[in-house]
Amino acid sequence: MKRLDRYIEASTLKSLVLVASGLTALFSLLEFVDQLRDVGQGHYRVTDAFLYVLLTVPSRLLQLMPVSLLLGSLFALGNLSNGSELVAMQSIGVSERRIVGWVLKLAVPIVVILFLVAEFVIPTAQRMAQGERMSRMSTETSIKGGNGFWAQGDHQYLNVRWVDYGNVPRDIDIYAFTDDGELQSFIHADSAKIVSADTWLLNGVVRTQLLTPEAQTEHLATLPWAAFLRPPQVQLLILPPDSMPPIELYRYIHELKRQNHQTARLEQAFWTKVSIPISMAAMVLVSAPFVFGPPRARSAGQRIAIGAGVGIVFSLTQQIISLGSLLLDLSPALAAMAPSVLLMAFAYYLSRRRAS
Numbered sequence: 001m002k003r004l005d006r007y008i009e010a011s012t013l014k015s016l017v018l019v020a021s022g023l024t025a026l027f028s029l030l031e032f033v034d035q036l037r038d039v040g041q042g043h044y045r046v047t048d049a050f051l052y053v054l055l056t057v058p059s060r061l062l063q064l065m066p067v068s069l070l071l072g073s074l075f076a077l078g079n080l081s082n083g084s085e086l087v088a089m090q091s092i093g094v095s096e097r098r099i100v101g102w103v104l105k106l107a108v109p110i111v112v113i114l115f116l117v118a119e120f121v122i123p124t125a126q127r128m129a130q131g132e133r134m135s136r137m138s139t140e141t142s143i144k145g146g147n148g149f150w151a152q153g154d155h156q157y158l159n160v161r162w163v164d165y166g167n168v169p170r171d172i173d174i175y176a177f178t179d180d181g182e183l184q185s186f187i188h189a190d191s192a193k194i195v196s197a198d199t200w201l202l203n204g205v206v207r208t209q210l211l212t213p214e215a216q217t218e219h220l221a222t223l224p225w226a227a228f229l230r231p232p233q234v235q236l237l238i239l240p241p242d243s244m245p246p247i248e249l250y251r252y253i254h255e256l257k258r259q260n261h262q263t264a265r266l267e268q269a270f271w272t273k274v275s276i277p278i279s280m281a282a283m284v285l286v287s288a289p290f291v292f293g294p295p296r297a298r299s300a301g302q303r304i305a306i307g308a309g310v311g312i313v314f315s316l317t318q319q320i321i322s323l324g325s326l327l328l329d330l331s332p333a334l335a336a337m338a339p340s341v342l343l344m345a346f347a348y349y350l351s352r353r354r355a356s
Contacts, residue, residue, distance in 0.1 A: 004089060008102045011080065016072030016110075023064045023071075028053050031060070042137040055129035058122045059243055062114055066276060067311035069110075070283035073103055074303040077291040086292065100288050104281060111277045118273060119245045126243040131163075149237040152261055153228035155179065163238045168193065172202065174225065178211070185209050189223070194234070200225045241269030249273075264326055271336035272322070279314075282343040286310060289350035314339055 035049035077099070080086045089099065148161040148171070155178070161171035174187040190204030205220040229237075233252060241249065249270050253263045290306050317339045325335030 001094075004094065005102050005105075008076070008080070008099060009106045012072055012076040012103050012106055015076040015079075016069060016106075019071040019075065020061060020064065020068035023068055024057060024061050027060055027064065028057060031056065038137060044133070044136045048132065048136045052129045052133050055125045055132075058117055058125050062118060062122065062276070065110070065114060066279040066283050067307070067314070069107065069280050070287055070311060071304070071307040073284050073287040074290060074307050077103070077287065078303050081291050096288065096292050100284060103284050107277070107280050107284065111280065114276065115246070119247060122243055123239060123245050123248075126239050130238060134162075135164075151229055151233075151237060153256075153259055154226075156228065158229070160234075160237075163234065169200070169234065182211070184211050187223070187225070192225070194227075194231050195224075197230050198227055200227045241266050242272065244269070246270065246273050264329070264332060267332035268322055268325065268335065271333045272318075274333075275336040275340055278337060278340040279343075282340040282347065283310075283314075286343055286347040286350070289347065289354050292354075310343075314343060317342065 032049060032053045035052055036046070038044055039046055039049055077086065086099065090096070148159065148163065151158045151160075155176065157175040157177075159173040159175075160169040161173075163169055168191060170191045172187075172189040172192055174189075175183065176185045176187075178184050186208045187202070188206045189202035192200040192202050195201050202223045202225050203221070205223040207218050207220060207223065209216045233248075244252075249266065253266050253270060256263045256266070287307075290303065321335050321338050324330070325332060
């Protein structure tokens with residue numbers, strides 16, 4: 001049984017590597033074509049576009065892994081079925097459930113590797129990709145778009161429109177409010193130096209005090225500011241939520257909740273990451289009904305069509321439920337898990353229907 005276990009795992013892993021490589025290459029090519037539209041803006045060149053696409057490959061691979069596992073399972077088990085190997089295994093007492101369990105067992109180390117990639121590789125690669133891209137496209141037009149962010153805490157709202165290499169915020173607005181929600185002061189700074197975990201030294205400052213009979217404006221060369229963001233959070237906030245490390249994202253959500261701030265979008269990104277292992281399990285389960293049965297019942301082309309169809313429907317369902325959860329204020333965890341649960345229910349229905 002151990003030999004059969006290893007044989008099926010090796011076959012599935014081989015198919016998974018080929019499928020994941022092919023899909024990642026295909027979508028990377030599409031992204032490269034999309035990046036070519038920006039070539040010529042500022043100092044952005046074809047080589048810069050290629051570097052950007054290369055640095056975003058880990059994030060793309062993570063997003064494509066559930067569908068890759070579906071297609072990999074269909075190909076691996078389908079080839080075994082076409083060669084009557086699955087029938088031979090079942091004739092010596094190996095059940096369908098056990099064979100599927102061996103494939104699911106392979107997903108465990110893959111999930112661990114994906115977590116490490118999401119935690120340590122993707123954020124660094126995305127920061128490098130975004131920073132290099134924006135610096136090469138650094139014209140007035142691109143700076144307005146920037147790689148900045150909004151943040152809130154301690155009755156203040158912070159808007160950083162640009163973050164240079166070395167974690168240097170630039171073009172900064174800070175709005176401070178009283179406990180009653182009244183605007184107390186407004187600060188604009190050309191740039192800032194992050195001196196410590198809780199102090200920024202603002203440069204080129206214009207500060208306006210509003211809680212006086214008349215607004216008072218003063219110009220300062222420098223001004224210390226008690227920041228509510230830690231330096232690692234500044235690096236995280238220039239990334240889209242789905243590229244943040246899961247642990248840091250969870251901590252940031254917890255901190256925002258403690259301050260009674262809205263976290264729906266961040267929670268949605270976090271639970272989408274958490275649901276990836278469940279999505280992978282659902283993909284393996286839904287592949288089984290299309291594989292077991294009479295040998296050569298389906299060709300490789302049919303399996304590709306099945307896998308592509310299931311993957312497209314699953315992706316659309318994820319997007320619809322995610323947007324719906326934001327509009328209807330539903331639980332982000334429920335919205336992230338629902339497509340995988342529905343897919344598992346569909347796999348169970350197909351299995352029962354085939355068995356009857």
